[in-house]
Amino acid sequence: MTAESTSFIRDTFTSYAAVGDSFTEGVGDPGPDGAFVGWADRLAVLLDDRVPEHTFRYANLAVRGKLLDQIVADQVPKAREFAPDLLTFCAGGNDIIRPGTDPDEVAERFERAVADLTSSVGTVMVTTGFDTRGVAVLKHLRGKIATYNMHVRAIADRYGCPVLDLWSLKTVQDRRAWDGDRLHLSAEGHTRVALRAGQVLGLDVPADPDQPWPPLPPRNTLEVRRDDIHWAREYLVPWIGRRLRGESSGDHVEAKGAVDPYTVRMHIESAS
Numbered sequence: 001m002t003a004e005s006t007s008f009i010r011d012t013f014t015s016y017a018a019v020g021d022s023f024t025e026g027v028g029d030p031g032p033d034g035a036f037v038g039w040a041d042r043l044a045v046l047l048d049d050r051v052p053e054h055t056f057r058y059a060n061l062a063v064r065g066k067l068l069d070q071i072v073a074d075q076v077p078k079a080r081e082f083a084p085d086l087l088t089f090c091a092g093g094n095d096i097i098r099p100g101t102d103p104d105e106v107a108e109r110f111e112r113a114v115a116d117l118t119s120s121v122g123t124v125m126v127t128t129g130f131d132t133r134g135v136a137v138l139k140h141l142r143g144k145i146a147t148y149n150m151h152v153r154a155i156a157d158r159y160g161c162p163v164l165d166l167w168s169l170k171t172v173q174d175r176r177a178w179d180g181d182r183l184h185l186s187a188e189g190h191t192r193v194a195l196r197a198g199q200v201l202g203l204d205v206p207a208d209p210d211q212p213w214p215p216l217p218p219r220n221t222l223e224v225r226r227d228d229i230h231w232a233r234e235y236l237v238p239w240i241g242r243r244l245r246g247e248s249s250g251d252h253v254e255a256k257g258a259v260d261p262y263t264v265r266m267h268i269e270s271a272s
Contacts, residue, residue, distance in 0.1 A: 012050050013085040013123070013201075015057040016043070019075040020090035022064035022249065023127075025256070028184035031267035035256070039185070040088060041264045042194035046203055047086070048261035057084070060256040065249040068092045068106060072113045075255070085122040088164070088197070089114065093129055096141065096148050103144050107151030111158075118159045125200065126156050127164040134173055135182060136228075137236060164197050174213045181235040187271065 018024050018040035026038015040060055048056040059082050061075040071091045079087055091113070095106045117124045128149040132138040138145075149167055156163045169192065171177065177189030185193065195209035219227075242249065 013047050014051055014055060015082070015084040015122075016047055016086045016088075017059045017079040017082045017084040017121075018044075018062055018088045018090075019071055019079050020062040020088070021066045021071070021094055022062075022184055023093065024062035024088065024090050025060065025064050025253075026062075026190060027064050028179035028181070029187040029190040031264075032270050033267070037187070037190065037264060037267055039190040039193035039197065041259060041261075042191060042268065043088075043197045044259065044261045045265050045268065046194065046198045046205065047201075048265075050203070054262075056261055057082070057258070058261055059084075059258045062090075063253050063255050065094065065253075066091075068095050068109055068113070072109075076113065076117065079117075080120050083121065086125065086201070087117060087121050087123070088125045088127070089117060090127040090164075092148060092152075096129065096144055097138060103148040103151065107148060107155065110152065111155045114155055114159050114161065118161065123162065124159070125162045125164055125197070126152055128152050128167050130166045130169075131173065134175070135178075137182070162200050164193070164200055166193065166196075169193065169196050169209060171210055171213065176213060176216075180231070182231060183235070 020040075024038065024040045026036035026041055029037045029039075031037045038060075040062065041058075044056070044058040044060075048058070059079070061078050062071075063075070066074070068091045092106050092110050095101050096103055114124060114126065129145040132142050132145060146167070153163060153165075155161070166172070171192055172185065172189050177186055177192065178184070179186050179189075191207075192209040195205045195207055198205040199209070
């Protein structure tokens with residue numbers, strides 16, 4: 001299925017709010033000041049380009065590590081107050097990867113939130129989960145994520161929501177689309193997601209998110225093993241430790257809040 005066949009066409013958006021977890025906060029895509037940029041901020045720049053200068057409003061309310069109910073309780077009321085033309089709602093991923101969670105039950109809570117949002121803000125775009133076949137620590141959850149994705153798509157159909165389908169974005173299955181922790185997108189990965197989101201909303205985007213990556217030189221077994229050992233020591237062990245202690249990476253993190261797309265554009269241009 002092509003991006004064009006799934007695109008959602010409407011008039012220009014003049015305001016946008018993003019709610020969610022680390023994916024929407026932009027973890028893995030650092031700007032020059034140390035703050036994360038990410039796909040939602042990059043999408044805001046694409047939307048800002050379509051309206052008169054200094055008229056676009058944008059707020060990123062996402063915080064890493066947050067569960068669905070936390071997003072609904074803490075971020076959704078602020079998003080309603082912001083009253084955007086467009087809201088992106090990406091939630092449930094951290095619930096799904098927790099042992100013992102039921103994707104059917106998580107989807108029921110997700111639907112209640114979508115029903116509430118679509119009755120109180122403008123367009124609500126929802127996202128599916130990634131295909132985790134190549135993610136070592138998550139590939140065993142692939143079936144569970146696929147089940148949740150089917151629910152998300154069905155909910156989107158019922159409430160008329162455009163869908164940012166991350167499962168079908170095959171170019172993010174390349175390891176260069178992922179940060180060193182293998183759990184968050186790299187800057188290029190976030191860029192490709194932003195471009196796909198723009199396509200879904202009917203924008204003329206400046207590049208093709210499906211553009212193939214340049215060939216990589218082959219790696220021998222020793223190089224792969226060395227990378228795996230480094231990843232386990234630097235990222236996997238601390239991640240497991242936080243889970244065992246009941247800690248979240250977002251426990252002491254504040255949302256970005258209102259963001260000037262011009263500042264985001266400057267960050268992107270300085271990093272390119």
